[in-house]
Amino acid sequence: xxxxxxxxxxxxxxxxxxxxxxxxxxxxxxxxxxxxxxxxxxxxxxxxxxxxxxxxxxxxxxxxxxxxxxxxxxxxxxxxxxxxxxxxxxxxxxxxxxxxxxxxxxxxxxxxxxxxxxxxxxxxxxxxxxxxxxxxxxxxxxxxxxxxxxxxxxxxxxxxxxxxxxxxxxxxxxxxxxxxxxxxxxxxxxxxxxxxxxxxxxxxxxxxxxxxxxxxxxxxxxxxxxxxxxxxxxxxxxxxxxxxxxxxxxxxxxxxxxxxxxxxxxxxxxxxxxxxxxxxxxxxxxxxxxxxxxxxxxxxxxxxxxxxxxxxxxxxxxxxxxxxxxxxxxxxxxxxxxxxxxxxxxxxxxxxxxxxxxxxxxxxxxxxxxxxxxxxxxxxxxxxxxxxxxxxxxxxxxxxxxxxxxxxxxxxxxxxxxxxxxxxxxxxxxxxxxxxxxxxxxxxxxxxxxxxxxxxxxxxxxxxxxxxxxxxxxxxxxxxxxxxxx
Amino acid sequence: xxxxxxxxxxxxxxxxxxxxxxxxxxxxxxxxxxxxxxxxxxxxxxxxxxxxxxxxxxxxxxxxxxxxxxxxxxxxxxxxxxxxxxxxxxxxxxxxxxxxxxxxxxxxxxxxxxxxxxxxxxxxxxxxxxxxxxxxxxxxxxxxxxxxxxxxxxxxxxxxxxxxxxxxxxxxxxxxxxxxxxxxxxxxxxxxxxxxxxxxxxxxxxxxxxxxxxxxxxxxxxxxxxxxxxxxxxxxxxxxxxxxxxxxxxxxxxxxxxxxxxxxxxxxxxxxxxxxxxxxxxxxxxxxxxxxxxxxxxxxxxxxxxxxxxxxx
Numbered sequence: 001x002x003x004x005x006x007x008x009x010x011x012x013x014x015x016x017x018x019x020x021x022x023x024x025x026x027x028x029x030x031x032x033x034x035x036x037x038x039x040x041x042x043x044x045x046x047x048x049x050x051x052x053x054x055x056x057x058x059x060x061x062x063x064x065x066x067x068x069x070x071x072x073x074x075x076x077x078x079x080x081x082x083x084x085x086x087x088x089x090x091x092x093x094x095x096x097x098x099x100x101x102x103x104x105x106x107x108x109x110x111x112x113x114x115x116x117x118x119x120x121x122x123x124x125x126x127x128x129x130x131x132x133x134x135x136x137x138x139x140x141x142x143x144x145x146x147x148x149x150x151x152x153x154x155x156x157x158x159x160x161x162x163x164x165x166x167x168x169x170x171x172x173x174x175x176x177x178x179x180x181x182x183x184x185x186x187x188x189x190x191x192x193x194x195x196x197x198x199x200x201x202x203x204x205x206x207x208x209x210x211x212x213x214x215x216x217x218x219x220x221x222x223x224x225x226x227x228x229x230x231x232x233x234x235x236x237x238x239x240x241x242x243x244x245x246x247x248x249x250x251x252x253x254x255x256x257x258x259x260x261x262x263x264x265x266x267x268x269x270x271x272x273x274x275x276x277x278x279x280x281x282x283x284x285x286x287x288x289x290x291x292x293x294x295x296x297x298x299x300x301x302x303x304x305x306x307x308x309x310x311x312x313x314x315x316x317x318x319x320x321x322x323x324x325x326x327x328x329x330x331x332x333x334x335x336x337x338x339x340x341x342x343x344x345x346x347x348x349x350x351x352x353x354x355x356x357x358x359x360x361x362x363x364x365x366x367x368x369x370x371x372x373x374x375x376x377x378x379x380x381x382x383x384x385x386x387x388x389x390x391x392x393x394x395x396x397x398x399x400x401x402x403x404x405x406x407x408x409x410x411x412x413x414x415x416x417x418x419x420x421x422x423x424x425x426x427x428x429x430x431x432x433x434x435x436x437x438x439x440x441x442x443x444x445x446x447x448x449x450x451x452x453x454x455x456x457x458x459x460x461x462x463x464x465x466x467x468x469x470x471x472x473x474x475x476x477x478x479x480x481x482x483x484x485x486x
Numbered sequence: 487x488x489x490x491x492x493x494x495x496x497x498x499x500x501x502x503x504x505x506x507x508x509x510x511x512x513x514x515x516x517x518x519x520x521x522x523x524x525x526x527x528x529x530x531x532x533x534x535x536x537x538x539x540x541x542x543x544x545x546x547x548x549x550x551x552x553x554x555x556x557x558x559x560x561x562x563x564x565x566x567x568x569x570x571x572x573x574x575x576x577x578x579x580x581x582x583x584x585x586x587x588x589x590x591x592x593x594x595x596x597x598x599x600x601x602x603x604x605x606x607x608x609x610x611x612x613x614x615x616x617x618x619x620x621x622x623x624x625x626x627x628x629x630x631x632x633x634x635x636x637x638x639x640x641x642x643x644x645x646x647x648x649x650x651x652x653x654x655x656x657x658x659x660x661x662x663x664x665x666x667x668x669x670x671x672x673x674x675x676x677x678x679x680x681x682x683x684x685x686x687x688x689x690x691x692x693x694x695x696x697x698x699x700x701x702x703x704x705x706x707x708x709x710x711x712x713x714x715x716x717x718x719x720x721x722x723x724x725x726x727x728x729x730x731x732x733x734x735x736x737x738x739x740x741x742x743x744x745x746x747x748x749x750x751x752x753x754x755x756x757x758x759x760x761x762x763x764x765x766x767x768x769x770x771x772x773x774x775x776x777x778x779x780x781x782x783x784x785x786x787x788x789x790x791x792x793x794x795x796x797x798x799x
Contacts, residue, residue, distance in 0.1 A: 045602065046595055223583050236587040247490050258489045260643060260797045261745050 004148045004408045005420050006071065017072050017469060020185055025069065025418075033068070036178045037413060040066050043174050049166065049229050065462035066171060067412045068178065071423060071444040075189075078440055078468045081144065081152060081427070084336035086436045087327060089140045089429040092159050092314045094330040096136040099313060100126040110325050115346075119319075120367060121160075121312030123275060125282065129299050129309070132205045133433035136308040139198070139270075141165075141442075144337070144425045146408040153340045153405065154323070155424060159314035160307060161272055164443040164463075165428050166230035169194060169237075171443075171465040187470035189440035195237035197430055197437040202268045204432035205304050210267035216240045217257065219248070219271040221289045231272050245273070250293030253300040268304045269294075275309050317366045317400045318344050341403060345396040354401040355392065358385050361401040362453075363392065376453055378404050407453055410464065412446055422447045424455050425466065441466035487643050491585045493798040495644060496651035498581035499631070502597070503652050505574035506628035507659035508561055509621040511538045514663075514693040516618070519554055521685055532557040538666045541567055558617060563609040571624055575604050590638040593631065600627040643744060646737045650793060653737070657730035657786050663690065664717050665779040668710070687713050694725055714775055715767040727782060731759040734789070741797070750792040758785050 004010060007018040014022050025033070044063045073081075098105050099116050100123075106113045116122060141162025143155045172191050176183060199216060206214030220231035222244050235242035247257050248266065256263040271278065277287040282295035297303045313319060319326075321342035327335035343350035343361075354361060363375040375388040392399050409420035427442030444464040445455035455461040515535040532552040536542040539561055548566060549556050563572040579601040582594055603623070612620050632652070639645040667690050687708045691697040696716070703722060704712050718727050734755045742748045770778055 046598065047591070223580065228583070232583075232586040241488050241491070242585075242587050243488060244490065247488050258799075260487045260489055260492045260647075260741075261747075 003406045003420065003422065004146065006146070006408050006410045006423075008411075008420075009149070017074050021070060021072065021182060024182060024185075033413065037068055039178055040068055040174050043177065044170070047170065049170050049233075064167065064457045065448055066174060067421075067446060067448075067462055067464045068175070069411050069413060069418070069464065070175065070182075070467045071410045071425075071446075071464045072467045072469055073441070075468060075470050078189075080336070082438050082440075084152075085142055085427055085429050085438055087331055087333070087336050088142060088154065088157070088323070089137065089431055089436065091323075091327040091330045091335075092140065092157060093134070093136050093431055095326050096159070096308070096311055096314055097134050098330075100129075100310060105326065105329055108329065110329055111319070111322050115316075115318055116313065119313050119316055121275075121310065121316060123310035125295060125299075126308070126310040131308045132207055132301075132304050135205055135431050135433065137311045137314065138201055138205060138306045138308075138431050140429045140431070141426045142337075142429060144427065145340075145405060146423075146425075147406055148408075151338075153338050154320075155340060155405075156317070157314055157320060157323070158426075160312040161274070162426065162428065163227045163230055163272075164426055164445075165194060166233040167463050168428070168439075168441065168443040168466070169233075171463055175465045186467070189468040189470065191439050191441055194428070194439045195234060197439065198234065198270075199238040199240070200434075201430040201432035201437060202270055202304075202306055204434050205306065206267045207301055207304055209302055211265075214267035215265060216268040216270065217243045217248075217266050219243055219245070219269050219273055221273050221277070225272070227272060234270070245288065245290045248291040248294070250291060250297050253293070253297045253302050255291065255294065255297050255303045266303065268306060270306045275312065278305070278309065312367075315367075317342070317364055317368070318346065318397075321400060340405060343401045345392055345399040345401065350401075351392070351396050354399075355389055358389055358401075360404060362404050363388060363399055363401045365398055366400055367398075374454075376404065379451070379453070404453070410444075410446065412448065412462075412464075414448065414450075419450070421450070422453050422455070423464070440468040487588075487647075489798055491588050492643065492647040493794075494581040494585040495588060495647040496793070496798060498578050498585070498597075498651065499635075499648045500651035500655040501574040501578040501581070502628050502631050503655040504569060504659070505571050505578070506625050507655075507663075508539055508569075508571050508574070509624040510693045511535050511663065512558055512561055512617075512621055514538075514689050515557070516554070516621075517689045517692065518686065534666050535561065538663050539569075540662065541569070555613070558612065559610055562612065562620070572604055572609055575600050575624075575627070588644045590634070592634040592638045596627065596630045596634050643741060646741050647797070649737050650734065653730045653734045654786060654790055654793075656725060657727050657734075658783065660694075660717055660725050660727060660730070661779045661782050661786070663694075664714065665776060665783075668714070668775050668779075684708055691716075696723060696725065699723065711767050711771055714770060718770065718778075719762060719765055719767065728759070728762045731755065731762055735759050749796045751789060751796045754785070754789045754792045758782070758789065761785075 002010070007015060007022060009015050041063070044066060049063060095105065105111050106116060137159035139162060141158040141164065143158065144152050145155045146152050168191055202216045203214050216238065217240055218231055218235040220228060220242055222228065225231070232242050241257065243257055249256055249258065255266045255269070257266050273289050276283045277289040279290045279292060279294040280287045281292050294303070295309070298305055298309070321339070321344055323339050324335045327333070343354050345351045345354055354363065359377045361377045363377070365373045368374060375384065377385065380388070407422040407424065410423050411418045412421040414421070423444050423446045425442050425444050427438060430437040444466045446462050446464055447453055447455045447460070448462045449460050452460070512535060515531040518531045530552055532554060533542070535557055536545050536552060541561070544567055545552065545557070545560050549560070560567055560570070562570060564570045567573065579597045582589060582597045586594055607620065635645065635648060667686060687710060688697060691700050691708070691713065700708065700713070700716055703716065703720065716723050716726065720726050721728050721732055723729055738752045738755050742752050
């Protein structure tokens with residue numbers, strides 16, 4: 001498969017947007033690159049930006065490999081993507097509200113009712129709760145992939161609890177420290193305003209009963225959670241308290257936190273705890289991560305839970321397959337961002353097609369995430385394919401399939417030197433009562449194993465800094481590179 | 487501030503302080519063990535190190551004899567010793583990790599670096615210069631931690647809870663160190679100024695980085711009762727019980743002012759400080775140093791509980 005390389009295009013000439021950076025990296029001595037890579041690694045270890053890999057006894061704390069070659073998009077490309085992201089996330093929020101409300105989209109025959117009602121992420125409690133401003137997914141992460149100069153696709157929607165934004169920010173911090181030369185030359189849009197925008201978003205959806213300056217907290221499952229670094233990072237940068245379930249209690253349907261001065265009322269909870277663990281009285285009774293009575297305070301409208309309970313329904317990959325129709329239904333317009341064509345194995349025609357073409361397809365569980373439980377047909381052995389076919393036949397509803405996309409590549413520093421590796425992009429979309437905010441760029445994840453298409457950190461993925469370069473600087477670069485290409 | 491955050495900050499600095507004190511305990515023992523027995527007395531330095539670290543019983547559960555090798559290994563990284571130096575650094579970092587938002591990056595990085603370093607060093611095989619270098623490293627962690635906190639943290643309750651933990655732990659450790667040494671050296675009836683107690687006490691002072699300052703204050707030879715006076719009553723000596731309590735009172739007053747409320751902690755700290763101020767070294771020796779120190783350790787622990795009940799739950 002010949003992938004589109006974002007630095008070299010389809011051929012050997014540099015794409016203009018990368019010219020300066022590529023030349024710079026070529027011009028510096030190799031040992032300097034090695035030094036800076038080592039510095040980057042030391043930086044991440046020092047600040048303690050780690051993640052835990054579940055089921056891995058050895059390295060309970062690891063750092064995600066960081067690649068120093070940046071991933072660059074132009075301002076024009078970004079502007080188009082950002083408009084599409086806003087449209088898509090608005091539609092997702094409208095859809096979730098509709099699913100827990102009038103269900104017009106089901107009545108219109110667009111999304112099948114059973115797909116909604118039998119979905120494990122569907123929370124019937126939410127039919128009686130209307131979150132502030134009717135917004136459910138305040139923080140959404142939309143995974144984008146690219147296959148050509150102008151071809152971007154949405155691969156997945158993460159409307160539940162997208163993570164990775166701390167890497168976006170720390171990656172930039174590392175690059176600023178390591179390559180100040182490059183930042184001097186290119187006009188790179190900053191990302192460090194994210195926590196402020198997140199706080200503004202969260203405050204905008206505070207309950208009406210909240211004080212003028214609503215009290216926001218970040219709720220974490222605790223230091224042993226794989227994303228704990230991110231939880232503490234976000235609380236820190238927003239200047240709010242990082243709480244665990246045991247720090248909160250509910251009295252008279254109001255949520256309080258235990259402080260050194262007694263109880264203090266909490267208005268907005270940015271929770272990084274899954275629905276099922278939020279409140280032992282409403283969901284899993286054995287959960288110790290949650291807060292007894294939280295859901296009844298939520299019902300009473302005394303607290304905002306962000307993201308809302310039940311948003312996971314929009315992460316479902318079978319629902320995903322309806323996104324073009326969902327966007328059209330709520331916005332009245334065609335979706336600006338394309339979906340990857342998707343076969344729903346729950347439909348008989350699709351199932352037989354999928355089973356016949358398994359070696360060419362990517363198959364995913366509808367509720368899977370993190371790169372677990374998926375089949376990449378072209379990279380699988382015959383035995384793996386046969387085993388997976390069995391799983392699909394046993395429970396077709398649980399699977400969707402997509403063509404194996406030729407994901408774009410960006411060069412990475414790997415052992416053999418600079419070599420292309422597949423990437424994706426997760427921008428973070430903030431939806432408040434006042435407006436939608438998107439920090440330019442997002443998290444670029446890269447599959448560091450040669451040829452691999454799986455970018456998840458748990459599966460050997462790494463990250464890169466993502467640069468949205470202002471067109472002015474891009475133009476000046478293309479002038480110096482006028483003989484080739486674009 | 488979250489009560490749990492205050493709890494984490496309090497214990498975080500207690501454990502850093504404890505790690506430093508354990509390093510100092512090993513320092514004293516190492517220094518004394520290099521002396522010919524005519525100077526150091528017949529007592530086993532390594533057993534008294536175990537007493538100071540309050541882990542004698544634990545140690546003998548798994549060991550027959552207290553030797554330099556077995557005791558240093560145990561105090562540095564003993565598997566069944568929950569307050570070993572390694573455990574202290576581990577717990578301190580766990581606490582720090584749980585309250586990263588309440589720490590400056592400088593403070594966090596010192597603990598994280600120390601923890602990373604502990605992962606790297608082979609703690610079960612330290613001897614000779616490696617051992618002294620390691621002990622110096624542990625003391626340096628606490629110096630840097632203290633300095634970073636002092637220089638970078640906002641003077642709010644975050645800083646104060648962290649200081650409370652440090653001073654309570656320090657008072658505890660100084661009292662223990664003194665109590666154990668007092669038993670080891672000769673009873674007061676023995677002629678003083680001879681070889682034996684001189685080396686014992688000077689090793690103790692040196693391990694507290696207090697040998698020179700002792701001479702500055704007293705301008706005479708090392709006398710056991712003056713050492714006791716120095717480490718218990720002298721406000722000038724930053725590791726003394728009186729100095730720790732002067733600081734504890736100041737910090738607790740700041741908290742009371744900030745929260746607009748006095749409580750059991752403030753009362754307990756004031757009582758202990760007043761007792762110390764009413765002492766002089768003659769009274770100390772009439773009552774019996776051991777009795778005074780034992781009572782102090784109990785009252786100090788009670789202050790810890792009072793702080794917990796008032797702020798940390």
